Amino acid sequence: MxxxxxxxxxxxxxxxxxxxxxxxxxxxxxxxxxxxxxxxxxxxxxxxxxxxxxxxxxxxxxxxxxxxxxxxxxxxxxxxxxxxxxxxxxxxxxxxxxxxxxxxxxxxxxxxxxxxxxxxxxxxxxxxxxxxxxxxxxxTAALGGAANLGAPLSNDFCTISLSDKWRGWDEIEEKLRAAAISGFVVVLYNCWRDYERAIEVLREERADHVPVGIFNDAGRADAGRNLEDETHTITTLGEAADHDEKVGGMGTSILVGNHETKVWRNDDREYLVTPRGGRDVDDF
Incomplete structure (x- = not known):
């Protein structure tokens, strides 16, 4: 040596x-x-x-x-x-x-x-x-995807992997439910595994109108490996499971907002924004 x-x-x-x-x-x-x-x-x-x-x-x-x-x-x-x-x-x-x-x-x-x-x-x-x-x-994908979507992680958030390679679905479901009840914005990784099942668990604890962002290969632009390179789609929790064509494998993550997350629009496009809570412009 x-x-x-x-x-x-x-x-x-x-x-x-x-x-x-x-x-x-x-x-x-x-x-x-x-x-x-x-x-x-x-x-x-x-x-x-x-x-x-x-x-x-x-x-x-x-x-x-x-x-x-x-x-x-x-x-x-x-x-x-x-x-x-x-x-x-x-x-x-x-x-x-x-x-x-x-x-x-x-x-x-x-x-x-x-x-x-x-x-x-x-x-x-x-x-x-x-x-x-x-x-x-x-x-990480949660941060790259959030940047594409706007400001959805400005308050408390968590990430949860849907891969059951090392842990069973019961444990994954428990984490999903706890995160939903606690008000976290949730970013799902490994969405090729049971993402519809995960969405249904979150729907039991969170309103269907809550905004959701589905993003692929965040930060890879036209070098993406899934679907049509880097993409993002804004939908709702109630309709998230209807976007199978947007969920393309390891490069796909899904961001589920909370009760404060809103869709914000300007002349350019739509964004997702989760305010930090209890603040207005004068507080900055």
Whole structure:
């Protein structure tokens, strides 16, 4: 093992497009010795040279390439995919022990259904207490989607994943009901799983006229992977389940307003706004 260890960075790149990454995320990825990222995120990161162009690479194996930066230095780029996350975490630990800085790329924010918990879980499993770990935040879908919709998260809100891979529907339903009763604006992730069922639970505790925003690939513009690239639709809770054509998979999230959320219109378009509550203009 090298006398000087590197650092394992878990880097949130937001929607993935270069303009939407933080400067810290760009700097960490650009200077890392090794970048672990899916093919899709590699494509995004090459758009502005955050990682070297594909034409300047040499394959080291089927899942990794050695890329040459404009200044002549080299960076290894490793393909991440589902089913390889344990293997990739262990590979990252070994690289860090050998003195490399490793950027493990996560879409959105690593702490919002991203990769940060996996890294810490694997470090505990393997007793890898010698590995420095740093989390670099990114823009999660709830924030990107809210920006497209206007100001729907200006008061208290929560996110709830509809994925039942690690928890049963009973637990998901309990969270949905508690959030609805408590008055939170709710952002649903993983909406390809039982989103109609989730909407029905929320309807039991919240009025049908409450505004809802359905958004796809927030922040990806014409580089979206679902439906017709980046889209957003404003509807109501009573009609949200009637928009199957707008729910396109992993890139879809649904924002359910509360009793204060309203549709606001100007000469440009419609927005969703949730006031912070109890304030008027003179309070600012």
């Amino acid at each position: 090298s006398e000087e260890v590197g650092t394992l960075y878990v880097v949130g790149i937001g929607p993935g497009l270069p303009h939407a990454m933080t400067q810290e995320a760009k700097d960490v990825i650009r200077t890392a010795d090794c970048v672990i990222a899916s093919n899709l995120y590699q494509e995004f990161l090459r758009k502005d040279g955050t990682i070297p162009p594909e034409s300047e690479t040499e394959s080291t194996d089927e899942d990794a390439v050695l890329a040459t930066r404009p200044d002549g230095t080299e960076q290894e780029v490793v393909r991440s995919s589902m089913g390889r996350q344990i293997e990739l975490a262990r590979e990252a630990f070994e690289r860090v022990r050998d003195g490399e800085d490793v950027a493990h790329v996560s879409g959105g924010d690593p702490n919002v259904y991203g990769k940060s918990d996996l890294v810490f879980t694997m470090a505990e499993e393997d007793g890898a207490t010698d590995i420095p770990i740093e989390i670099v935040p990114g823009v």
